[in-house]
Amino acid sequence: MSKEKCRKYLPRVVSGNFLNASALSEPDTGSDLASISCRAVLEGDEWVLTGNKYWCTFADGADYLALFARTSAPPSASKRWQGISCFLIEKERGKFPAGMTGSPIPKVGYFGWKTFELALDGVRVPKDCLMGEEGKAFLLMTKGLEGARAHTAARAIGLAQGALEDSITYALERKQFGMPIAEYQAIRFKIATMATEVEAARQLLYFVCSEIDSGRRCDKEASMVKYFASEMAERVTSEAMQIFGGAGYTKLFPVERYWRDARLTKIFEGTSEIQQRIIANNLLGKSELETMISARAFETQVARKGASK
Ligand SMILES: Cc1cc2nc3c(=O)[nH]c(=O)nc-3n(C[C@H](O)[C@H](O)[C@H](O)COP(=O)(O)OP(=O)(O)OC[C@H]3O[C@@H](n4cnc5c(N)ncnc54)[C@H](O)[C@@H]3O)c2cc1C
Numbered sequence: 001m002s003k004e005k006c007r008k009y010l011p012r013v014v015s016g017n018f019l020n021a022s023a024l025s026e027p028d029t030g031s032d033l034a035s036i037s038c039r040a041v042l043e044g045d046e047w048v049l050t051g052n053k054y055w056c057t058f059a060d061g062a063d064y065l066a067l068f069a070r071t072s073a074p075p076s077a078s079k080r081w082q083g084i085s086c087f088l089i090e091k092e093r094g095k096f097p098a099g100m101t102g103s104p105i106p107k108v109g110y111f112g113w114k115t116f117e118l119a120l121d122g123v124r125v126p127k128d129c130l131m132g133e134e135g136k137a138f139l140l141m142t143k144g145l146e147g148a149r150a151h152t153a154a155r156a157i158g159l160a161q162g163a164l165e166d167s168i169t170y171a172l173e174r175k176q177f178g179m180p181i182a183e184y185q186a187i188r189f190k191i192a193t194m195a196t197e198v199e200a201a202r203q204l205l206y207f208v209c210s211e212i213d214s215g216r217r218c219d220k221e222a223s224m225v226k227y228f229a230s231e232m233a234e235r236v237t238s239e240a241m242q243i244f245g246g247a248g249y250t251k252l253f254p255v256e257r258y259w260r261d262a263r264l265t266k267i268f269e270g271t272s273e274i275q276q277r278i279i280a281n282n283l284l285g286k287s288e289l290e291t292m293i294s295a296r297a298f299e300t301q302v303a304r305k306g307a308s309k
Contacts, residue, residue, distance in 0.1 A: 001088070002128050009088070012063075019093075021062035023053040023118060024141065030055075031274050033068075034081040034138060038120065040069040042127065047071075047087060049099075049123040055268075059102055059116040065089040068141060071134055086137035088129045099123035109260030146219055147212055148269045149226035153205050156233035156265040160198045163240035163258040167191060170244055170253075187243060194236045201229040220282040227275035230265035237262040 001009075012018035029035045038051030049069055059065065067087045074080035091097045100123050102116040132140040168191060171182035181187050208225045211218040237259040241248035248255045266272045281287075 001131055005128060009064075018063045019058070019061065021056055021058040021065050023056040023059070023065050023067040025053065025055040027052055027054045027117070031271060033141065034074075034084070036068055036070060036084060038067070038069040040071050040085060040087065042071075045127045046124045047127060047129070049087065049089075049120045049125065051120050053118040053120070055105065055115055056102070056118050057115045057268075058113045059096070059118060060104075060114055061093055062091065063093060064091060066131060068137055081138035083135045084138045084141075085134050086131040086140055087125055088131050089123065089125050090129075097123055097125075108263075109257065110264050142219065143217075145269065146217070146222040149222040149275075150205060150208050150212060152265050152269045153201065153208070153225040153229035156229040156262060157198060157201050157205060159258045159262045159265070160194070160201070160229075160233040160236040163237040163255060163262075164191070164194045164198055166253070166255060166258075167194065167240045167243045170247075174245075181243070190239050190243060194239055197232045197236055201225065201232050204228060220279055223270070223275040223278040226265075226269060227272050227279070230262070231272060233262035233265055234259075 009018060013020070024033055024036070026036055026038060029037065038049065038053060040047045040049045042048075049067070051069065053067065056065070065088075067089055068084055069087060070083055071085040072083035074083050089097060096102050096118070100118055100120050102118045104114045104116055107115060131137070168182075171187050171191065172180050174181050182191075204221075204225045208218055208221045211221060237255065240255050241259055244253060244255050247253055250256065270278075277290075
């Protein structure tokens with residue numbers, strides 16, 4: 001992106017007046033983001049974008065979309081991350097740009113944001129709206145995901161902390177067999193375990209954030225905290241629901257929301273399995289089986305495209 005454009009956008013981004021939505025995932029591409037198929041073709045001074053995006057959170061309210069599309073064919077299966085570019089698409093809040101339509105996906109939680117499927121049919125954007133180098137946005141994406149994974153871990157920890165605090169209050173107030181349930185060891189140990197898990201995740205998160213702030217790459221550690229914090233949040237919010245008894249399974253207390261929202265943190269910004277894969281690949285190197293499977297999938301994709309021409 002030109003220096004002029006950076007000067008235009010950055011102060012607005014930093015002041016929170018230019019809000020983002022990220023369009024990476026597609027109907028057929030979630031975990032394997034290097035396989036995206038949304039396309040951008042240069043026509044004169046404009047890029048023309050065509051394809052489908054899925055799961056674009058806050059696409060309606062955002063001021064711009066950071067949308068990933070393929071600008072050239074990948075040279076091979078192992079290099080299919082090449083040829084992906086990122087576009088900054090300016091838009092009006094509450095609307096989609098010309099050539100784009102969107103409809104909300106019915107989720108089970110996280111109602112603070114709507115999440116959209118998007119259809120792009122010849123969306124035109126200026127030539128200089130590329131973020132980073134043409135064809136190299138996958139590297140931008142993986143670096144950006146370190147920060148995004150730390151954010152998701154922080155959200156998971158916040159949900160678990162909320163569940164812990166509400167559980168303590170409830171356990172001290174709720175009486176059964178003539179005593180507050182906080183007197184029973186079964187409940188006390190649950191609270192002790194929940195608090196320990198929340199604190200362990202928080203300390204790991206502080207470490208990851210300091211690595212990110214110091215500019216060091218920490219994809220393994222960012223995956224570790226995203227994995228650990230989101231799994232922890234599901235366990236802790238579920239235990240909170242247990243402490244609330246029947247009341248936990250109602251809409252009368254926030255615990256059900258903590259539990260529903262914590263469940264999502266195991267899925268977006270890369271599932272728990274994908275975090276485990278990143279950690280394992282860092283420790284053991286990439287597995288041959290996985291390399292073989294992805295090469296086969298790539299060949300099938302190329303063959304299918306050839307047949308449909
Ligand atoms: C509410 C919500 C909001 C979202 N917001 C956004 C957004 O704003 N922008 C955006 O771009 N995306 C967004 N996403 C998409 C999200 O990042 C993907 O859903 C996620 O990465 C998983 O992709 P998928 O759903 O296609 O699952 P798939 O990739 O189809 O995976 C299905 C299952 O297979 C497992 N799996 C896949 N590959 C492997 C492997 N190699 N090894 C082991 N297990 C594997 C997965 O872990 C999972 O359990 C959002 C998703 C949700 C649910």
